[in-house]
Amino acid sequence: MDAPVTLLVFLVAVVAAAAEMPRLEHPHKGDGSLSLLTVGDWGRRGAYNQSMVAAQMGIVGEKMDIDFVISTGDNFYKNGLTGVDDKAFEESFSDIYTAKSLHKPWYTVLGNHDYRGDALAQLSPVLRKVDSRWICIKSFVVSAEIADFFFVDTTPFVLKYWTDPKNSKYDWREVSPRETYMANVLKDLEDALEQSKAPWKIVVGHHAIRSVSQHGDTKELLEHLLPILKAHGVDLYLNGHDHCLEHISSRDSKIQYLTSGAGSKAWRGVQTANADKVEFFYDGQGFMSLRLTAAEASLAFYDVAGEVLHTWTVAKPAIGY
Secondary structure, three states, X not given: OOOOOOXXXXXXXXXXXXXXXXXXXXXXXXXXXXXXXXXXOOOOOOOOOHHHHHHHHHHHHHHHOOOEEEEOOOOOOOOOOOOOXXXXXXXHHHOOOOOHHHOOOEXXXXXXXXXXXXXXXXXOHHHHHHOOOEXXXXXXXXXXXXXXXXXXXXXXXXXXXXXXXXXXXXXXXXOOOHHHHHHHHHHHHHHHHHHOOOOEEEEEEOOOOOOOOOOXXXXXXXXXXHHHHHHOOOOEEEEOOOOOEEEEEOOOOOOEEEEEOOOXXXXXXXXXXXXXXXXXXXXXXXXXXXXXXXXXXXXXXXXXXXXXXXXXXXXXXXXXX
C-alpha cells in the first residue's frame, strides 16, 4: 500500500468514558480555513461512473488543498464487506481514489448496505493497516477547531430494517437492542453538542432527514434526531442514502440539509416535494465540497464531469473558540 498519510491528524481520546462519543482532533490550516469533500453511496469497484467521480474529486481536492474527505456511508455494495480480508475494500476504495489530493483521512459512517455484511469489519483497525486513510467509527466527533463534525450511526434508527428486512440480513452485533442503542447515541450526541464551542456544528449521518428523492424523509430521524439538532444550533446536516445531490433549507431553523449520495449509481427522475425549501436538486452522479473559516461557510456541488452545479455561501460573525 502507499506510504502513510502525512497529515496532522491526531487520533486521541478514543473513548474517554463510556458515555462519550470518541473524539478525533484535526487542526485547521495555518490560515484558519478548513476544506473537505463529501461523497456517499460509492463502493462499486469503479462501476456506474464511480471512477469518473473519483477522478474529479482528485482534481477539485487538489485545487482546494482539502484537509479530509467525509464518506456518508453505503461504502461497499451490495452487502458491505464479508470481513477484513475482503478484496472489495481495495477494489472499491484504495484502487479507485488514487489521486494524491485524496490521500487524506476519510472520516466514514456506515450505511444500511454496510450493515448487510460484516459491519464490524469496516470498524476494524486491520483496514487502517491496508489503507491508512480509512477511519470508520459508528458514532464519533471530529474536532477541527473552527468546526465540530458529529458523525451519527443512523441505520439502527430505521425500524423497517429490524421488522421487515425482506431478503437482507443485518449485522446488529454491538447494536441490539435497538431502543437502548438509539437512546445512548442520542444522549452521547446531545452531550457532545452541549460541550462544543466551535463556530460551526455539522452533523453527518447516512440517512436523510429531509430529501425529495426516492427514499425521501426518514421519519425516525425527524422524530428523534432533528429536535436535538435544532435545540443545539446545528448548521449543516450531511447525508447520503438517496443517490443524488440535494440542498434543502429548513423553514423553521438555520439547518441546511445536504445530500451527497451520488458517488456511483444514481437514480433518475424521482423528485417529491416536502415541507422545506429545495435550493438545489440533481439526480445524477457527483460530490460536494465545503470550505469553512470561523466567519463563513461555502459549499459547492459537482457533477461527474467536474462542472459546478450549485454553490451557496453563508456568513457567521467570528466568535472565540
